[in-house]
Amino acid sequence: MRPFDYERPRRVEAALAAAEETPGAMYLGGGTNLVDLMRRGVLAPERLVDVTGLPCDRVDVADDGGLTIGAAVRIADLAAHWTVRRRYPALALAALRIGSGQIMNMATVAGNLLQRTRCPYFQDVTKPCNKREPGSGCPAREGEHRNLAIIGYSDACVATHASDLAVALLALDAAVLIEGVGGPRRVPIADLYLPPGDDPRRETVLAPADLITAIEVPAPSPTARSRYRKVTDRASFAFAVVSVAVALDLGEDGRAVRDCRIAFGGIAPRPWRAARAERELRGAEPVEGEFARAARAELASARPLRDNAFKLPLARNLLVRTLIELTE
Amino acid sequence: MTEEELHPDRVRTAAVRLTVNGVPHHVRVDTRATLLDTLRERLGLTGAKKGCDLGECGACTVLLGDRRVYACLALTVALDGAEITTVEGLAAGDEPHPLQRAFVEHEAAQCGYCVPGQLCSAVAVLADVRRGVPSAATADLTAPPRPDAAEIRERMSGNLCRCGCYCCFTAAITDAITDATTDATTDATTEAAR
Numbered sequence: 001m002r003p004f005d006y007e008r009p010r011r012v013e014a015a016l017a018a019a020e021e022t023p024g025a026m027y028l029g030g031g032t033n034l035v036d037l038m039r040r041g042v043l044a045p046e047r048l049v050d051v052t053g054l055p056c057d058r059v060d061v062a063d064d065g066g067l068t069i070g071a072a073v074r075i076a077d078l079a080a081h082w083t084v085r086r087r088y089p090a091l092a093l094a095a096l097r098i099g100s101g102q103i104m105n106m107a108t109v110a111g112n113l114l115q116r117t118r119c120p121y122f123q124d125v126t127k128p129c130n131k132r133e134p135g136s137g138c139p140a141r142e143g144e145h146r147n148l149a150i151i152g153y154s155d156a157c158v159a160t161h162a163s164d165l166a167v168a169l170l171a172l173d174a175a176v177l178i179e180g181v182g183g184p185r186r187v188p189i190a191d192l193y194l195p196p197g198d199d200p201r202r203e204t205v206l207a208p209a210d211l212i213t214a215i216e217v218p219a220p221s222p223t224a225r226s227r228y229r230k231v232t233d234r235a236s237f238a239f240a241v242v243s244v245a246v247a248l249d250l251g252e253d254g255r256a257v258r259d260c261r262i263a264f265g266g267i268a269p270r271p272w273r274a275a276r277a278e279r280e281l282r283g284a285e286p287v288e289g290e291f292a293r294a295a296r297a298e299l300a301s302a303r304p305l306r307d308n309a310f311k312l313p314l315a316r317n318l319l320v321r322t323l324i325e326l327t328e
Numbered sequence: 329m330t331e332e333e334l335h336p337d338r339v340r341t342a343a344v345r346l347t348v349n350g351v352p353h354h355v356r357v358d359t360r361a362t363l364l365d366t367l368r369e370r371l372g373l374t375g376a377k378k379g380c381d382l383g384e385c386g387a388c389t390v391l392l393g394d395r396r397v398y399a400c401l402a403l404t405v406a407l408d409g410a411e412i413t414t415v416e417g418l419a420a421g422d423e424p425h426p427l428q429r430a431f432v433e434h435e436a437a438q439c440g441y442c443v444p445g446q447l448c449s450a451v452a453v454l455a456d457v458r459r460g461v462p463s464a465a466t467a468d469l470t471a472p473p474r475p476d477a478a479e480i481r482e483r484m485s486g487n488l489c490r491c492g493c494y495c496c497f498t499a500a501i502t503d504a505i506t507d508a509t510t511d512a513t514t515d516a517t518t519e520a521a522r
Contacts, residue, residue, distance in 0.1 A: 003338045006359045006405045028406065032383055035362070035401050039381070048359075050406050076395070080461045085469040096464040100486020101452065102386065105395045106402065236464065236485035 001038050008050040012179050012213060015049050019209040020181065022047040027211060029072060029111030032103050037116060041125045042132060052108070056213050059084070065219035068177075071110035071212045075165075076101070078109060088217065090226035090245045094168035097230045100237040110212040113166050113176070113192070114204065117159035117269075118239055120144055130156040131200040141305070147241060150311045151302040152268035157200035158305060159269050161193070162239050166271040168228045170263035171245035174217045180210035189215075193270035200269065221259070224249040225326045229318055230265070240266035242315045248326045250286055257281045257290075267302070267315055274298045277319070291323040292316070342405045348373065349417025357404045364388045364399035367414060375415035375444040379488075386487030389445035390414045396452035398486075415444035418451060426507060427451055430500035438491035449487045450501045453480070454508055477502055 005022070009015045019025045026045035028034055029052065037043040056070035061083045069078060078084060079095035098104055098112060121127045121139050128136035140148055140158050148158045166189065175188045192204050206212070220226065226247040232238035243265035251258040260281050262274035277298035284290040295316040302312050340359045345352065348371060355370055364381075367373045367390070379387030381400045388399040391413040418425040424432070427450050437443045453475075456463075460472040465482035475483065480501050481494065489497070 001360045003340050004359055005340050006342060006403070008406065008408075028403075030401075031403060031406070032398075032401050035403060036383060038360075048403075052406070076461065080459075085462065089469060092462070092469055093464070096462060096466075100386070101449065101456070101463075101483055102389055102396050102398045102486045103383065105392070105452075106397050236482050 001041075002044040004038075004045055005047040006050065007047075008053040010053050010055075012054055012056075012211065015051060015054060015211060016179060016181070016209055018047065018049045019211070023208075025049055025209070027051050029108035030074065030103075030106035032099065032107045033111065033115040037123070040123055042116075042123060051110075051211070054213075062219070067215075067217040069109055069215040069217065071108065071214055073109045074105060075099075075107045075109065075112060076104040079104065087220065088172065088226065090168045090171055090228040090247060091165070091217070093228040094164040094230075094243075094245065097228070097232075097243075098164050103237075109165065109215060110176075112163050113169075113189075113212065113215075114206075115162055116203075118162050119148060119159040122159060131159060131196075134199055134201060145305045146307045147239070147266070148305060148308060149268050150304040150308055150315075151299065152195060152270065152272060154196040154198070154200065154269075156198055157196040157269055159196070159200070160266055161203075161268065161270050162265075163271060164228070164230065164240065164243060164265060166193070167240075167243055167263045167265035168226075168245040169215060169217065170271050170273050171226060171228075171247045171261045172217050172220070173247075173261060174215050176212050177214040177216060178206065178210050179213050180207055184213075186216070189271075190273050196269045203270070220247065221249050223251055224259070227322055227326055229322050231314060231318060242266045242311055242318055244315070244318050244322050246319070246322050246326060248286075248323065250327065254286065254327070257284050257286055262298075262319065264315055264319075267311055274319070281323075286323075286327045288320060288324060291320045295319045342408075344404055344408045346404075346407060346409075347411045349413055355404075359403070359405045361404045362400055363390070363397075363402040363404050363407060363412070366404040367399060367412070373414050373416055376448075377441055377444060379442070379445075384488075385442070385445075386449060387442050387445040389448045389487060391448055391452060394452065394455040396449050396486075413448070413451075415447050418447060425451065427454070427500065427504050430504045430507075431497070434496045434500040434503070436493055436496035436500045438489075438493050442487060442489045442491075442493075446484070446487050446489065446497055449484060450497070450504070453483045453501060454504060456483070457505060458508070475505060480505070 025047040028048040028050045056072040060068040228245045230243035249259040264272040277294040280294035377387035379385035383401040465479040466473045
């Protein structure tokens, strides 16, 4: 690991100033991904600005029931929060499936959103990887890609995004609050992540010193229900092979889909908003045939790689089962 | 040669105060030092083990306050003022921790390498259950958890055992949770009777 300076500011302004001052500075949350990547030599920041001393460690519930989740809130505290458990089941279920008990105690909410892919080639500095070194190539295309993308990837990169929370937050229509050089701004989570394109190094719209300070989750409609389901190779402590978050509102009478938001994890380089499936479902009758039609429409543009075609029916079935569960 | 020997001018250090098993320490550490290396190499506490050094096996699990963490992923420099408990600090003098007693009763060890991490993790599971913290196996998220064996396995999934001693760990932790719940109920009943 390359030597680095470390500091733990108490104020957001001081954190921004420290990050702006040093090119190659990085923000440190729980370190469960960053420390590992530094030890592997994948990342070598000059300076670590620890954000866990900032006043961003609370979950606030507004009068209307909406949430403001501090960026440095630990995953374990988010998962244990009573309002999250009662009113935002998709969010609680996603948080509870993150890592292990130890990881949940260490990892932060914003750190989870900004974690890097677990693509084996990205994590191994002895291999080429366009995400680490643009132009060096992507061995995953022909190599070990069983758990990589089936949709939304580019010629340069077929990695999958590893976040559980981002998937749930997409379905819950959340937004991130960002402090940066140009002042504060609010970015819907649907606009936070960039498609891989020719330069998969850049994964989000964040500038180098930009700091996520909180995540806002609007209050769900009283008739909406939400759920997160994750398929993994072993029962616990594993990244998603495929995951899905659904927020479904059937209104008072339950006869038609009034509104729905759907997102997938584990199938694309960024958390995948299933906008096509949502359009197909709005106004539709909440029955299995309609759910299957919407799932097929969403995944029609999927192009699985040699060894991950199984993800396509898995994603389709997972979405249909989750929708059925929410109507029961 | 180590980085420090090659480039002594580049190495950055910081002074850190740690309380480990109730004993205060002042150490000056390389900012790159993990808590695991500080415990083992600087403080001579070799109970926490370096299994994978990747945050995947759990052999390095220690308690930060009453919560479990992977010491191999925690930077010591980020823990100034922290209270740490390692397996060496679980017993009260000569009196083993109830979980240590339960592990012995259930013969919950084969090679034993992962056991310090399993014990620290299990102590934190008890604290989590007491606080009402749910897990992915909690049936009803809107009620306090009452973990059965399946849920204990889920809560302990961050600690691997190469020997496959999981059934004994689960049995030992189930006993300890039952005892703790019985104690709490007895306390509440005694309190109510007053």
